[in-house]
Amino acid sequence: MIDPSATVHPTAIVDSRAQIGAEVSIGPYSLIGPDVVIGARTRIAGHVVIEGHTSLGNDNSVYQFASLGSAPQDMKYAGEPTRLEIGSHNLIREFCSLNTGTVQDAGATRIGDHNWIMAYVHVAHDCQIGNRVILANNSQLAGHVHVGDHVVMGAFTGVHQFVHIGAHCMSGGGTMLRQDVPPFVMAEGNPASARGINSEGLRRRGFDAEAISAVRAAYRTLYRSGLTLAEARAALEKAALETPVLVPLVAFLAQSTRGIVR
Secondary structure (H helix, E strand, O other), X not given: OEOOOOEEOOOOEEOOOOEEOOOOEEOOOOEEOOOOEEOOOOEEOOOOEEOOEEEEOOOOEEOOOOEEEEOOOOOOOOOOOOEEEEOOOOEEOOOOEEEOOOOOOOOEEEEOOOOEEOOOOEEOOOOEEOOOOEEOOOOEEOOOOXXXXXXXXXXXXXXXOOOEEOOOOXXXXXXXXXXXEOOOEEEEEOOEEEEEXXXXXXXXXXXXXXXXXXXXXXXXXXXXXXXXXXXXXXXXXXXXXOOHHHHHHHHHHHHOOOOEOO
């Protein structure tokens, strides 16, 4: 069903079973499949393909030649009706490819709200992307990757499957991430190594000087103290009892299964 206020170019092909919201615009030669839901005021440019069980929230912008909801590039995939779920206020630039999930994981690839996904980015099956994330040009996320809120990934960053990246992290251009990156940490290189905390990003997001100082001290405990990872975790758990800003860091380290960039 297409809302009467939507604008669909005559050359676009929109399946009659797709759900197209109010004031949506769909550009020339775009293809919208039967199980697609597009929320209000979302702009779909020309030559975009949206297929599979894919939903987009409100006020998204999808640029030309993007491919959303295609089958996962996973040899185990056997045609199961898995999903791609995209929130609201996202910008998805040219030639991006975002795949659906697999039944071996959550069954869905999920993108949150207010994200900037720049040209040629690939988000593979079962990735879970938070809110206000920036994926710069040619960032490549393998399957099952988790990315926390406010992460900034530099151009040509590559992320190995199952890697988790904590909130407020930043990667330098050309970085290869094969292990988890704890919250607040900047990583760079191939293989990646920690380069400090994302202090400027924290300031921009309203963290005060005391909180940033606590994060910096936690970084020194984790990376500069000479402690083993287990010893550093124990010290940080104790510090977090009096410093709430460290609670997400402690929780992340407790759940990490791939080891951390160190």
